[in-house]
Amino acid sequence: MCCFPSHCRSMRRTMLVMQLLRGAVEHAGSSSRCGVEPLISAVRGISSSSQQFSNFGRTHPSSCTDTDHPKVLITGGLGQLGVGLAKLLRRRFGKNNVILSDIRKPPNHVYHNGPFIFSDILDYKNLREIVVNNNISWLVHYSAVLSAVGESNVTLAKEVNITGLHNILDIATEHGLRVFVPSTIGAFGPSSPRDPTPDLCVQRPQTIYGVSKVHAELMGEYYHHRYGLDFRCLRYPGIISADSQPGGGTTDYAVQIFHAAVKTGCFECNLRSDTRLPMMYIDDCLRATLEILEAPADTLVRRTYNINAMSFTPHDLIQEIQKVLPDLKVTYNVDPVRQAIADGWPMALEDSAARRDWGWKHEYDLQELVQTMLTHITTGNQLAQAY
Ligand SMILES: NC(=O)c1ccc[n+]([C@@H]2O[C@H](COP(=O)([O-])OP(=O)(O)OC[C@H]3O[C@@H](n4cnc5c(N)ncnc54)[C@H](O)[C@@H]3O)[C@@H](O)[C@H]2O)c1
Numbered sequence: 001m002c003c004f005p006s007h008c009r010s011m012r013r014t015m016l017v018m019q020l021l022r023g024a025v026e027h028a029g030s031s032s033r034c035g036v037e038p039l040i041s042a043v044r045g046i047s048s049s050s051q052q053f054s055n056f057g058r059t060h061p062s063s064c065t066d067t068d069h070p071k072v073l074i075t076g077g078l079g080q081l082g083v084g085l086a087k088l089l090r091r092r093f094g095k096n097n098v099i100l101s102d103i104r105k106p107p108n109h110v111y112h113n114g115p116f117i118f119s120d121i122l123d124y125k126n127l128r129e130i131v132v133n134n135n136i137s138w139l140v141h142y143s144a145v146l147s148a149v150g151e152s153n154v155t156l157a158k159e160v161n162i163t164g165l166h167n168i169l170d171i172a173t174e175h176g177l178r179v180f181v182p183s184t185i186g187a188f189g190p191s192s193p194r195d196p197t198p199d200l201c202v203q204r205p206q207t208i209y210g211v212s213k214v215h216a217e218l219m220g221e222y223y224h225h226r227y228g229l230d231f232r233c234l235r236y237p238g239i240i241s242a243d244s245q246p247g248g249g250t251t252d253y254a255v256q257i258f259h260a261a262v263k264t265g266c267f268e269c270n271l272r273s274d275t276r277l278p279m280m281y282i283d284d285c286l287r288a289t290l291e292i293l294e295a296p297a298d299t300l301v302r303r304t305y306n307i308n309a310m311s312f313t314p315h316d317l318i319q320e321i322q323k324v325l326p327d328l329k330v331t332y333n334v335d336p337v338r339q340a341i342a343d344g345w346p347m348a349l350e351d352s353a354a355r356r357d358w359g360w361k362h363e364y365d366l367q368e369l370v371q372t373m374l375t376h377i378t379t380g381n382q383l384a385q386a387y
Pocket residue numbers: 075076077078079080081082101102103104119120121122141142143144145146160164182183184185235236237238239240245246247248249251
């Protein structure tokens with residue numbers, strides 16, 4: 001359904017692109033450090049295997065050598081965040097040193113842009129073979145079932161988020177990997193302090209997603225203390241991206257509204273207009289991930305950190321988008337499941353420890369987020385129409 005008269009739409013888009021491109025801001029990356037610490041202990045027995053996987057470093061010559069750079073495996077890499085992270089890590093470490101994996105078939109542009117492999121994190125033996133045969137040294141564990149989907153399929157969420165996590169931690173320990181597991185604002189609950197939420201406080205989430213992420217934080221930290229696993233974890237806010245879709249979470253509205261604003265000029269919001277949540281633009285999130293992965297171990301006072309950028313309500317976001325697209329019309333059809341989840345989540349994360357220990361600094365605030373998202377989506381749509 002469209003709210004703009006069709007004859008006005010293309011002219012509006014052209015004006016919007018020009019206006020946004022004029023205001024676009026460039027953001028630079030950060031410095032490079034890397035290395036892997038030795039580990040001392042394996043936690044599951046190793047059995048022999050006959051199945052062979054190709055070594056991507058050999059089949060696709062790279063400009064970077066394996067001795068200079070870590071060899072990274074990203075699980076659940078076809079979700080909202082994985083492809084962007086692979087792009088960032090490949091720029092830093094070389095295309096063939098970063099392997100994306102998932103249980104879904106990749107789109108052509110992903111398949112042709114670097115190594116991709118099937119990996120089901122519930123298949124321990126298959127995961128171990130991939131790690132061994134590709135000489136993996138860093139593992140970024142993105143596979144998950146997010147908050148809203150988790151409430152509709154608790155069994156799947158338990159399997160992927162808890163059993164899958166156990167496989168990841170055991171394999172990482174067994175093979176001396178550095179492992180990054182994202183946590184979330186969803187790891188807190190209604191009894192946590194909400195504005196701002198400190199790194200250390202009561203964590204009693206009321207979703208299976210949140211429970212599984214608290215479990216991941218605690219298991220990772222336990223493996224770090226008990227076995228020396230190089231476990232690193234960030235609690236991400238809701239992440240906002242232009243060219244990848246969210247995977248069934250509570251913060252999804254803050255991505256969907258941008259596409260609707262540009263395409264139809266109408267949006268139906270599934271959270272109340274005053275629901276304040278912490279949010280972050282994807283570039284900040286992925287840069288933070290690279291930065292904590294590269295941080296020297298002795299700078300990490302803890303292994304799980306909050307990171308914060310901005311907080312807003314649907315009302316705040318709509319007002320900011322309407323500065324560029326004044327005709328955007330928003331209606332509300334509140335989803336009781338998502339609303340109940342959001343009502344128990346932090347409004348802002350307290351992240352001074354990340355800023356102090358490894359130099360975390362966000363670059364995008366609400367105004368820049370809106371400019372950047374509308375620019376990406378509008379230019380992307382225009383390119384798609386041109387071809
Ligand atoms: N996107 C956000 O706003 C956000 C915020 C906080 C934390 N996180 C965390 O960041 C990580 C990545 O998030 P995302 O938004 O890309 O998630 P997503 O839901 O978009 O993608 C998850 C991916 O996991 C894959 N997967 C599911 N079951 C699997 C299995 N058995 N084996 C292998 N892969 C499997 C799915 O196919 C999917 O591609 C997750 O751990 C999530 O909890 C995300």
